[in-house]
Amino acid sequence: MNNPPSDEEKIEEIRMRTQRMADDKARIFELIPQVFPENRDEPKVRGRLTEVVEASGFTREYVARIRDGKVKPS
Template sequence: MKQPQSDEEKIAEIRMCTQRMADDKARILELIPQVFPEKRGEPKVRGRLNEVVEASGWTREYVARIRDGKVKSS
């Protein structure tokens, strides 16, 4: 059985998880515009916005802002 973690170990784990979440969000913000063919000069794909909304769990408005370059990674 694993020994209980100290408060310091838990805080360190929180820091590590927070950084991982920030890294994951930055990667998602990078990927979203890439999956819209019209951003590559190709024909639009019907329903793509809905697919990305479903995959990300974010609102249509937020995903559209990311797609349009109005949201930048921090």
């Protein structure tokens, strides 16, 4: 029979998942500027901001600030 996880094991899982969230957020902040062609000196793609907003769940203003390098993950 399996014993339920101890409090220490749960705390370690919280620590691990918190780090995973931070890593995921950092990756999202890396990817957002990369999907805007104008950041690669290419023509803008109509509707790209909306696509990224829908994919990320962030506001338009926040995505634009990330795209422009004005916000870094905390």
